[in-house]
Amino acid sequence: IGQGIEFDYCCCHAAFAMEDLGIESIMVNCNPETVSTDYDTSDRLYFEPLTIEHVFEIIHVEQSAGELAGVIVQFGGQTPLKLAGPLFKEQVPILGTSPESIDLAEDREQFAALLDKLNIQQAPSRTARSVEEAEVKANEIGYPVMLRPSFVLGGRAMEIARNDEDLRKFAAEALKVSGDASLFIDRYLADAIEVDVDAICDGKTVHVAGIMEHIEEAGVHSGDSACALPPFTLSADLQKRLGEQAAQLAMALNVRGLINIQFAVKDNEIYVLEANPRASRTVPFVAKAVGAPIAGIAAKVMAGEALSGFDLSNARPRRIAIKEAVFPFARFPGVDPQLGPEMRSTGEVMGWDDDFGMAFLKSQLGGGVRLPDEGTVFISVRDSDKKGAEEAARGLAQLGFTLLATSGTADHLESKGIPVKRVNKVLEGQPHIVDAMINGEVQLVFNTTEGAASLSDSASIRRTAVARKIPYFTTLAASLAAVKAIASMKSQEISVRALQSA
Template identity: 50%
Template sequence: IEFDYCCVHAAFALKEEGFETLMVNSNPETVSTDYDTSDKLFFEPLTLEDVLHIYEREKCWGAIAQFGGQTPLNLALGLQQNGVNIIGTSPQSIEVAEDRKLFAAMLRKLDIPQPNNGLATNEAEALEVSKRLGYPVLVRPSFVLGGRAMQIVYSDNELQHYMRFAVEASPERPVLVDQFLEDATEVDVDCIADVGLHADPAAATIVIGGMLEHIEFAGVHSGDAAMVLPPHTLSKQVIQTIRDYTHAMARELKVTGLMNVQYAVKDEIVYVLEVNPRASRTVPFVSKAIGRPLAKLAAKVMAGKTLKELGFTEEIWPAYWAVKESVFPFNKFHGQDILLSPEMRSTGEVMGLDENLGIAYAKSQMAANSPLPLGGAVFISVNDRDKPKIVEVARQFAELGFSLVSTSGTATVLEAAGLKVQRVFKLSEGRPNALDLLKNREMQLVINTPSGAAPRSDEVKIRTTAVYTGTPIMTTVSSAKAAAQGIAALKERGYQVKTVQEYH
């Protein structure tokens, strides 16, 4: 959907500029394949041969590869070698951002930190790299979209299993091994630039469309994470650093059009995780949040207009909060665990807008079909790492009038902090247990964080039962905190509804 949105806006923008537009897309389930979106539509597979054939037959002036996700990007170099005029960011710059070695060299040149990492073309190399980095590590194949086959690995055994069964590593397609920054805050930045249109990169205009701070900690795919625009916990200094790094990379890569950067912030240090010199999944959300059509502007930039000519030179910092929440199809897949990971699982997204962050979060949950409860019982069962952090959240729920229900380990921690807790059996200990309370609708909210990489089967049962009974469930402490904040705001002031246009 997100890339479809970008393609449609690009077609509209180029028509306004007097171009004839051709759309190549073999997916009929899209708006970009509507008969009135572009001037000509080709239902062809996105292969080098097919695209070249169309380009030559129609005598095209240029081709845009940065709006359709990863597949067209992978074709960009081959198309250019065959004489296609790829407008926007050059395929060479795209290669620098995608190729780990070239990318690391660019970051060293610009003095921008990235998490320690390495490349592995076989199992022995992967073990060697992870020994040097220390667990946990994040492993993934190179050149993928949607975080496919991306995993956080905690031990040698898991890594060996991953290398044997999840990917096929080769010298052409190495596996990337990154040090995983636990409990880091992830930030997505979408920016638009016209550097390629200027002989002197310093004369170019670069504007950050939006900075989105993830509510979940790093390690959840950006297509799945809940996000807040503008950032709500980052210091002014960190935000300025992110701005500086984004501008430096956009100039270095001579970005013409859109660029997306993913950062991780830990202990006030900003690390770059990856850069994509293309439209990202968050572009439609950011465009609606700030009231400017970024994809449309980017298409006009690629066709030769500068941002000054288009009148978009200042970053917009909204005076309200926009919260993005993802929508998942878990209720259609019985028995499937709902934990979020680096692999993308969501099938849609919604937006909550409000002057108050708590209410904006609550609205996003309503839109995603799991509205926050205003009273009742909350079930809390968290792993050992999260136990010290959960006490504060549990206290907030108790103050909001919720009764607390917990299994033995978490209950002991909460009782030690002076909270009143109703203990329930673990599934193996007897009944009534958490499943019984869920099925009887005696629990209104579940907070359950996974223990280790391989979750225990009773955790999976609790999480899947929560989905079937329509009980809102939080699988990270940070989303539980956001829920408490949202419930407190709703109880205090209720909420109003306004149209998006009224915010701009």
């Protein structure tokens, strides 16, 4: 798949924006499944691969026919973004954010230095260029650590390493795929809330388009995580601070157009994870949730228009919008559907309502997940989630569900006075949890794990859930959201509202 639908949306809006400004638009795209390759989207379409040779030839041909105002590389995701440097070297004008700024944000070492200068917090980090160096640096920071290669697509080869053995295994692969053979290692902020901020900057002012709170914790790729706009647990003060830091970064990086910044919030402290001075895959979602053509406005800003010329006073979230990722696991038998830092989703849907539970329910329905309104729920959670799992278990018991749990989780829930039936883990022998799932005795699965041993131990549970179409959640936050959704489903009718009148 050459390009995600979210970036296709941005490219189309950029072409329409150029038409508004009376500028001829030329689209280069090699994916036949997109709207941007429709004959009436742009003035001219080149159906060619996105390599520097092909793009440079196209520019050469077009320059002979008239003046080239510039090239937009920031709207098609990571692949065209990598062309910015080579095109710039050949004196091709790049519209919007300059290649130096793109490099500054992508090069994790330079970016860490910029954050220090701005006095913005980040998780302790180091850069390594070999497996041996990575091991030394990881021990300096302290495990668990996140390994992030530079200049990669969709979080490719990003991994969480919990010990030296993990690190050696993952670092070699990560160094292989890294665009500049370097590896960024930072402390993994366990149980932090991840937040995505999209903003538009014209060099003088910054408009924060949307602050999205992820429902999965930091460490799950942002393309795979469900998220809510407006945020559902962050205080107004925290949201204000997030907006201020996003604006500071956009100005420091000399952004012209869109920027996406990922933050982690832990114990009321804000840490910057990364910044991408380009359109992110959340732009279409934000545009719909706030009712403003964010991508089109950003394209006009890149072409030289001032932000002050657009009325963004009403561009605010009008209800609770939830974005949920859609996964292809059912098409790949035997794949473990556990979420992590490498992106695995192939699409997304949006649920919209006045009530968080109902919005989450709609997002699940849109993604093909039908939550049960009665039956048995299997709960097996890691130690750090046991306290949080009480709330989910109590809520489900009150809604009339039967609870099933493995020994550790069952002991904890019983000690809190929550009634629960016990079931064997797979390794404890039959009849075990997978048998119960195959026999149709389980209608919903909450399963969170950590550590390599328990991950592989519980993989058969998650695989069976996918194969049997049993709704399953692999993070505590998503499990709690599912309980709210079931409560909303049982207490009210699902309502439908037209997007235009919303």
